[in-house]
Amino acid sequence: MGKAFRAVEKYFEPAIIVAMLGAIIVLVFADVVARFAMSTSIAPANEMARLAFVYMIYFGVSYAIRERRHMRVTLLLDMAPPALRRVLLALAETVFLGYSAFVCWLGVVITANAVDRGQILTATEWPTAVLYAAIILSGGLSALRLLHSLWRIVVLGDTRLAAQMDV
Amino acid sequence: MTVAILFGSFFLLLAIGVPIGIALGTASLLAIAWIPFLNFDLYALGLVSGIDSFTLIAVVLFTLAGSIMAQGGISRRLIAVAESFFGGAPGDLGTVTIMACLFFAAISGTGSATVAAIGLAMIPALTARGYDRAYSCAMVASAGSLGVMIPPSVVMIVYAVSAQVSVTALFLAGVIPGIAIALALIAYNAWTRRGAPAVRSTGPRRSRLAILNEAKAALLMPVVVLGGIYGGIVTPTESSAVAVVYALAVSVFVYRELPLRDVPKMMLESALLVSAVLVIIGASVAFGRIIALEQLPQALAAAVTDLTQNRYIVLIAAIVLLLIVGTFLETLAAIVILTPVLLPIVTVLGIDPVHFGIVMIVSLAIGFVTPPLGANLFMAAQVGGIPFDAIVRRIFPWIVTMIVALLLIAAWPALSLILPRLFLGYAG
C-alpha cells in the first residue's frame, strides 16, 4: 500500500507529461510527413498537439512544486536566518496554495460555462471543456503538492530550493 | 489605484519568495477584484489561451532537441568544429555561442526557443572551459533576443501591419541591426574574457579534416532544419519536431551515445523546464489585458512624449518608454498598443517608420532580458540550472551593451535602411 502510494506520488504527473510530449512530437512530425509525402494535412493534428501541450505544461506546473523548481526571487530568503527563512517560505507556499485552490475553482467555473454553452474546439470538434479541465486538474494537484511542501517546511524544516540543490 | 494594487502586490509577493508566475497571477486576481467591470473569468481564460499556442510548442521541442544534442554527442562535435576554426580568437567559445544564437534566429521567431536550444548545447561546454555559469546564462539570454530581430519574425509582421509599412523592407532592415547587436555582445564578451587562460579542448590534437569528418551527421543538423524552413517544407514550429527526430536518430543510431531508455527522462526534464517558464507566460496574459484595458501604456506614452519636440529627445523618451513597457507587457500586445500612439509623433519629426520599427522591436527585445519579467532570463536560468537571482546579478552589463547598440541603431538610420534601399528601392 505504502509502496504503491509512493510510486503514484512520484510518477503520476511524469507519466502524463512524457505521454503528452510524445504525442506532440508524433502529431507535429506526422503532419509534416503527410504533407510532404502525400500532399495532404492531418486536419486536427495541430489542435490535438496544442491540447497535449496545455496538459503537459499544467501537469508540469504541479510536479515542479514537488521538485521546488518554480522560479523565485530569493534575495530575502537567502539573507534571512534559518528560522525566518522557514517562516517566509511557508508564507510563500501558503500564498501559492491559496492561488492554486482558487484557480482550481475558476477552472470549474469556466469549464461549466463551456459545457452550458455547448462550446466545441474547431478542428477536433471535442468539447472545449476538455481543454479547460486542464486548469481544474492542475489547480487541484498543485494544492495537494503544496500541502505536502508546507508539511516539509513546517514539520521537517526542509527549505531547500531546486537550483540550490543542484549547484 | 489599479497601478498600486497591480505592481505593489506583485513586488511584495516577489520579495517574500512567492514564485514569479504566482506573484503575477495573484496580483492580477487582486486587480480584477478591485476593478468593477472585470471578473475572474478573465484570469482563468488567460491561463488557457496563453499556453494554447502552436508557436509555443516549438519552445519545448527545441528544448528537447537541444538536450538530445548535448547528451547524444552532436553538440560536442559541432563545438569541436567551431573551435578548430575559431579557437584562440578573443572570447573564443563565447563568440561561437553568440554566433550560434544569430544563426538560430533565422530559424526561430522567439527568444525562448533560441535560449533553450543554444543554451542546452553551449552552457555545459562554456562552463567546462572556465566560464562562470551565471555569466554564460546571461550571455545566452541576451543573444537569444536576436530571435525577433532576424527574420522570420512574427513581431515584425505585426509591426508592419500596424504601421502599414512593407514586411519585406522591415525584414531586410532588421538584418544589420541584428548583426550589430551580435557584434556588440561578442565585443563585450571578448573584453571580459581578455587575459583569461585559453583552455584547449582535451584529447589528442587532430586535423581539421578529421574533426569535420567525424561531425558529418552533426553538421547536417542545421542544414536539415534551415533547409526545411527555407525550402518551403516546414513552418518554423514544425522544424522543431524535425530537429527532435533528426537529433534522436543521429544520437541513437549513428553515434550510439544515447541509450533509448534515457529518452523519457530527458523528455520529462525538458517539459518541467518549459513548464516553470510558461507558468509565468500563462499568468501574464491576464496581467497584460488588465494593463491594456486600463489604457496604462497610452497614459504613459502621453506623459513621456508631451515633454518636448526635439527629435532626439523624443526618440530617447520613446526608447525609455518601450524599455519599461517591454518589461511588463507581451511584445505583440505592446506593438499593437503603442505603434498607433508613437508612430504619428515620430513621423511628424521626420523619423522613418521602418527605422522606427527596428528601434521599437530592438527596445522591446531588450525587455526579454530585463528583470523582474523577462522570458529569456527565466529560460536561461532554467536551462543553466541556476537561481533566478544569480542570472539577474550578471545581466546588467549585457543590458547596457545592448542599449549602447540600440542607441547607435536609433541615431544612425542608414544602418537599418541601407538594405531596403539597396534591394527594394525603398524611398525612406
Add this chain to the structure above:
Amino acid sequence: ETTIRIAHATPESSPIHQALEFFKAELEARSNGGMQVEIFPGGQIGSVQQATELVQSGNIDMTTGASVLLSSMVPELSVLDQFLLFENEEQAHAVLDGPAGQELLSKMEDKGLKGMGFMELGFRHFSNSRAPLDSVEAFRGLRMRSADNPIQITAWRSVGAVPVALSWGEIYPSLQQNLIDGQESAPSSIVIERFYEVQDYVSLTGHIYWPEMWVAGLDFYNGLTDEQRALLDEVAAETVTRQRELAAKANADALAELESKGLQVNELPQEARAALGETMNAAIRDDIRAAVGPEFYDSFMTELD
C-alpha cells in the same frame, strides 16, 4: 455613465475599425456623453475566439469576428460557410438583414451573445504565386492556406487543392518561404496584411461571402435602459450600413492598388466558378446540415430563393 468596451482583432486601417470609430462618435454625441465607447483594436485583448469568450463572461462588452471563426460557439453560423451562397453583396445584405439573418442572430442568445448585425469583409478571392486560377483544374495541387476548420479542409480537398492549416499570422512567412502557393481572403485583407508583397496573381473567384459578426454581451445589452437600448440599436444599424460602404470602397480600392502594384488580376469564368462551388458544396453539404440541424438548414436555404 455607461462605458462600452469593444475589442476586435483587425488593424486600425480596417473598415471595421473605422466603422466602430463612427459608432463611438455618434453614440457619445447622441447620448450627450451618457454612453462612452472605448475601442481596443488589433487583437491586443486577444484573438476573435478569446475576445468572444471575454464578451460572454462580461469582461468586455462587444467584439467582431468572421462567422467561420464563431461557428464553434454558434454552430448555426456554419450555414454561411457554403460556397457561392450569394450572388452579390445586395443579395447577401437582403438575406442577412431579413428573417433568415435575424434567426441566425437569435441563435446567438442561447450562448450569451446579442447579435448587433452583420458587418462584412466582402467576397473572398484568391492570390497565389503559381499561375492565374482560370479553371477548376488550376486548383489541383495548389498548396493553399486554410483555417483550422475540418469543413473548409474537406471542401478544398474536393477540388484537388492541398489545404494547409495555418493561423492568420502565419500566412505571410509561409507565402514568402513557399510553404504555400496561395491564400484566399478579401482584397482589402490582401492589401492590409501585405500579402501582395509575396504574391503574383489575384484571381477573382468570389467563392464565398465573408460576414463579420458584430456581437454584444447579452447581459450587458439587457442591463441597459430601454432608452439606451433604442439609441444603441439605432446607431448600430447606421454603423453596419456605413461599414458595408467602407468595405465595398476598401475592396474596390484594394483591387486597383493590387493591379497598380503589378499583380496580374483575372476573373474565374462563370462556368468554372459554378463548377467549383458545386463540387465543394457537394463535399460538405451533409456535414453542414448535421452541424446546423436539418430543420434550420432547410428553412434558411428556403429563405435564399
